Each structure stands twice: as C-alpha cells, then as structure tokens.
Amino acid sequence: MxxxxxTDVLLCIGFPTTIRKAARAWYYGLQSRSINFFEQLEYSFVAHFSTSQRVPQISDNLFSVKQGEIEMLRDFVARFKVTTLEVRDLNEDMVISVMKKGLKGSRFTYSLDKTLSRTYAELLECA
Structure with missing residues (x-):
C-alpha cells in the first residue's frame, strides 16, 4: 500500500485486514478516535506487542540445560536439541562439550569418555 x-486514512483502514487473533482483538479494543495517523497506529502496535518477540538465545544458555536425576536420556536429548535450535552461530565443539557436562553420571557418560565423538550429530546418534 x-x-x-x-494515504494515512487508507493505511489505517487496511491495517486490520493484515492482523489476526490477539492483534485483531487489540485493534478492535482501541478507543474510538484514539489514533489520528498511521505512524501513531504503528507505534502503538509495536509498543503493545514488542514483548511477544522471541529473543535469540546465546551459547551460554546451554550450560543451564542439565539432565535431571530421574530424567530419561531421550528426554534430556530432546530438551537439549530444542535449546540448541534457538542459539545462533552454534559452535559444534562447544555443543558437544556442554552436552556431555549436562549429562548425569551413567554408563553412557562413561562410554562417551572412552570414545570421542567427532561431531554433534555423532553424539546425538550415540545417545
């Protein structure tokens, strides 16, 4: 558009056709005549919904993922994989090391110390 x-009027009229669900409910909840131009609508919208944005994770967040005492290995691996998907520019060597540190002591962790996983994919396959 x-x-x-x-024009500003046309942008404001067309705006609700581009939004759904919570955004549409917010829009129709605005007080009548509270928005005078599109830039004001844009600012109000961004201010209201900016907290809904997902913040990219950093590699350090992986250190907080630890296997629980009674947590099954497959559940831990699934949780760890989800966390890694949220991290930008993942360093594979670091991920391998952090994942090993997050595991609780078991025969599996003992076997990992004996065999060196060269890639993250290899480590996941072993798990």
Whole structure:
C-alpha cells in the first residue's frame, strides 16, 4: 500500500485486514478516535506487542540445560536439541562439550569418555 502511495486514512483502514487473533482483538479494543495517523497506529502496535518477540538465545544458555536425576536420556536429548535450535552461530565443539557436562553420571557418560565423538550429530546418534 505504501508503494502505491496510499494515504494515512487508507493505511489505517487496511491495517486490520493484515492482523489476526490477539492483534485483531487489540485493534478492535482501541478507543474510538484514539489514533489520528498511521505512524501513531504503528507505534502503538509495536509498543503493545514488542514483548511477544522471541529473543535469540546465546551459547551460554546451554550450560543451564542439565539432565535431571530421574530424567530419561531421550528426554534430556530432546530438551537439549530444542535449546540448541534457538542459539545462533552454534559452535559444534562447544555443543558437544556442554552436552556431555549436562549429562548425569551413567554408563553412557562413561562410554562417551572412552570414545570421542567427532561431531554433534555423532553424539546425538550415540545417545
């Protein structure tokens, strides 16, 4: 619409067609005549929904993922994998090391000390 040179009024009228669910409920909950121009609508929208954005995780967050005493290995691995998906620029060597540190002591961790996993995929396969 902006490329076509739409006016502020047209942008405001077209806005609700581009949103759904919570955003639409928020929009229709605005007080009548509380928005005077599109930039004000844009600012209000971003201010209201900016806390809903997911913040990319950092590698340090992986250190907090530890296997619980009664947690099954497959459950820990699934949880660990989900956390790694949220981390940008993952260093494979570090991930291997951190995952090993997060495991509780068992025959499996003992076997990992005996055999060196060269890749993260290899470690997941062993698990």
């Amino acid at each position: 902006m490329i076509q040179g739409a």
